[in-house]
Amino acid sequence: PQLLFTFPDNYNFKATALDADIPCYCDLFVDVSDVAEEITRARHCMASQQYNGNYAxxxxxxxxxxxxxxxxxxxxxxxxxYRPEPVYYLPLPERMQKWANETEKEQLERRGYMVAPYVDL
Structure with missing residues (x-):
């Protein structure tokens, strides 16, 4: 089994001179588009972390x-x-094959929709 670590949200910039450089990079992304609404509602329930309300x-x-x-x-x-994974074949998900033939307009429409701002909390 593979061990996965969540990736920090602030990996792409330093907010202050005291922020440390993060000597790592994200090498795996999970498409959560289908559950973005549920994630928003779940974060709203995290009042102890101050994630509730509009911040969610x-x-x-x-x-x-x-x-x-x-x-x-x-x-x-x-x-x-945690460590590299050996594979016999390079993975090429079916959706990536479909995306390869999209027009720029289709791609931007797919990538541009927003869910989180419109979730009723």
Missing amino acids: KKSVETSFGTNGNRMNTGYAEPFIR
Whole structure:
């Protein structure tokens, strides 16, 4: 079995001079577009972490939405694998084959939809 670590939301910038450089990179993204609404509602329930209310919407849109855009989908959650995985064949998911033939307009429509801002909490 593979051990996966969640990836920090602030990996792409340093907010202050005291922020450390993160010497790692995300090598696995899970497409969570189908469950972005549920993730937003779940974060809303995390009142002890101050994720409730509008921040639940904003955090899903800015972290999962940004990662989804980078990965050519609506929403994605980043992970880091503990170790490399040997494979016999390079994986090529069916959806990536479909995406390869999309027009730019179709791609931007697929990547551009937003769920989190419109979730009723």
